Amino acid sequence: MFSQSEENYIKAIYHLAVDSSVKGISTNAIAKKLATKASSVTDMIKKLSEKKVVVYKKYQGVTLTDFGKKTATNIIRKHRLWEVFLVEKLNFSWDEVHEVAEQLEHIKSPKLINELDIFLGFPKRDPHGDPIPDSEGNLQIIEKSLLAVLNKGEEGICVGVDDTSSEFLQFLDKQGIALGKRIKVIEKEPFDGSFLIQLEDKELSISNKIANNLYIQK
DSSP states (O other): OOOHHHHHHHHHHHHHHHHOSSSSBOHHHHHHHHTOOHHHHHHHHHHHHHTTSEEEETTTEEEEOHHHHHHHHHHHHHHHHHHHHHHHHHOOOTTTHHHHHHHHTTOOOHHHHHHHHHHTTOOSBOTTSOBOOOTTOOOOOOOOEEGGGOOTTOEEEEEEESOOOHHHHHHHHHHTOOTTOEEEEEEEOTTTOOEEEEETTEEEEEOHHHHTTEEEEO
16 A cells, blocks of 8 residues: 555654654654655655545644554554564574664565564564554553653663664663663763763763663663
């Protein structure tokens, strides 16, 4: 029903909506997300509107219809299941899977994805800690906070990352920071927002940028 390009737009709009406090998403925001021209976004929005995936209102932006949201979560489900498969069954590291899953998420066969879900034992989260939608598009939401908002003496378990780039994940690997690890804030530097944390049996200094890309569950 949808081309690969259309699916990329649908997924991008969904992620922008989740990350935004505003209802409608601007064409400029979509263009920035997909590194494309605003004129290209306008053309695509017209196509997706005709397919009842989005609604566009001038000065209010783009919103996904219920059908659009279901389509988006289906794409995301495929992406995250493939990431689990690559890590658990093909021994990929968590910094290698995103680009490969970007290609695999466009496979159309619902039977293949449902069988993949069964084969993997119905995983709830991908290797980066993100929830995997079920076949109906439902997401299991957990309470989590960015490490950056924690105060001195507070601690929790690392449950996810905001930045899934290979560079960031490789940096975390070098520092021994991984999902499931307990992190405690020892000091928080007012000058630059950097942190001194306790990671199991060692102390580690991390930047504010790093702290703003790690999710913690208290």
